[in-house]
Amino acid sequence: MEHALMILLSTVLLLLTAAPGTLSQPAAAPAPPGPTNVTKILEKGGQFTVFIRLLKSTGVASQLYGQLNNSDNGITIFAPSDSSFSGLKAGTLNSLTDEQQVELIQFHVIPTYVSSTNFQTISNPLRTQAGDSAEGHFPLNVTTSGNSVNITSGVTNTTVSGNVYSDGQLAVYQVDQVLLPQQIFDPRPPAPAPAPSVSKSKKKKKEDGDSSSDDSPADASFALRKVGSVSKAVWLCVISISLAWFNL
Ligand SMILES: *[C@@H]1O[C@H](CO)[C@@H](O)[C@H](O)[C@H]1NC(C)=O
Ligand SMILES: *[C@@H]1O[C@H](CO)[C@@H](O)[C@H](O)[C@H]1NC(C)=O
Ligand SMILES: *[C@@H]1O[C@H](CO)[C@@H](O)[C@H](O)[C@H]1NC(C)=O
Ligand SMILES: *[C@@H]1O[C@H](CO)[C@@H](O)[C@H](O)[C@H]1NC(C)=O
Numbered sequence: 001m002e003h004a005l006m007i008l009l010s011t012v013l014l015l016l017t018a019a020p021g022t023l024s025q026p027a028a029a030p031a032p033p034g035p036t037n038v039t040k041i042l043e044k045g046g047q048f049t050v051f052i053r054l055l056k057s058t059g060v061a062s063q064l065y066g067q068l069n070n071s072d073n074g075i076t077i078f079a080p081s082d083s084s085f086s087g088l089k090a091g092t093l094n095s096l097t098d099e100q101q102v103e104l105i106q107f108h109v110i111p112t113y114v115s116s117t118n119f120q121t122i123s124n125p126l127r128t129q130a131g132d133s134a135e136g137h138f139p140l141n142v143t144t145s146g147n148s149v150n151i152t153s154g155v156t157n158t159t160v161s162g163n164v165y166s167d168g169q170l171a172v173y174q175v176d177q178v179l180l181p182q183q184i185f186d187p188r189p190p191a192p193a194p195a196p197s198v199s200k201s202k203k204k205k206k207e208d209g210d211s212s213s214d215d216s217p218a219d220a221s222f223a224l225r226k227v228g229s230v231s232k233a234v235w236l237c238v239i240s241i242s243l244a245w246f247n248l
């Protein structure tokens with residue numbers, strides 16, 4: 001009995017120690033070496049240093065890495081060259097909030113694989129990674145003529161100027177202008193004309209005052225409390241009915 005147990009134990013130990021080596025060795029050879037690393041591909045291009053920096057700082061790079069690992073749809077990236085970033089009006093990037101920077105970078109990503117020949121048949125508007133399912137939310141339009149592909153955001157018109165990478169799952173194209181989303185750079189309906197700075201601070205105060213009288217959150221919690229006390233009352237009622245029942 002003890003002998004059998006020893007044999008069983010050592011067999012299990014043997015299997016446990018042997019398994020990683022024997023299992024991983026045949027699997028490692030044919031399997032692709034993990035998901036494609038977008039920043040690595042862009043680094044090879046040499047002219048995308050600003051875009052790479054923004055991909056990393058916004059967290060979009062790791063998002064894409066996970067997506068390429070888990071999605072069958074693939075990804076298409078319009079990578080603006082460094083010179084396209086220097087072509088932006090000074091302060092354009094710094095004027096954006098963190099959220100808008102994420103949206104700007106996601107705006108350059110299509111959550112499907114688009115080969116260079118797909119552009120001819122693709123239907124506008126294209127949904128970008130920055131958009132949700134709502135129509136007209138961060139869309140891009142594409143027009144083609146022969147092999148040339150133009151892209152418009154409504155604010156930026158540009159041309160696809162090069163194929164950087166394509167493997168059937170990930171496609172990277174170079175664009176020579178940063179694609180500025182209409183939602184951030186030309187929002188509609190247009191914002192009201194800025195008031196003179198003197199009356200602005202006055203207005204700000206008024207708005208602050210307004211917001212303090214806006215007590216909808218308090219209303220909501222009051223409603224919740226009311227619901228709570230109603231259910232408590234119902235519960236008490238049930239208890240007293242059952243107590244009454246048992247007394248009978
Ligand atoms: C992708 O490649 C870059 C540059 O080669 C490297 O710094 C980064 O760690 C890689 N990312 C992952 C998730 O492997
Ligand atoms: C890729 O996806 C698989 C399964 O979804 C997961 O187990 C694995 O950790 C992922 N690898 C990376 C590098 O994210
Ligand atoms: C693309 O844009 C260029 C420059 O604005 C223009 O000359 C060309 O006709 C456009 N091509 C298409 C297919 O829209
Ligand atoms: C994009 O295409 C759609 C559909 O053709 C059109 O309604 C929309 O106005 C276009 N937007 C721009 C910015 O060209």
Ligand SMILES: *[C@@H]1O[C@H](CO)[C@@H](O)[C@H](O)[C@H]1NC(C)=O
Pocket residue numbers: 152154155156157
């Ligand atoms: C972009 O192209 C459209 C249509 O060709 C044109 O109406 C618009 O003025 C252009 N915008 C810019 C910023 O060049």
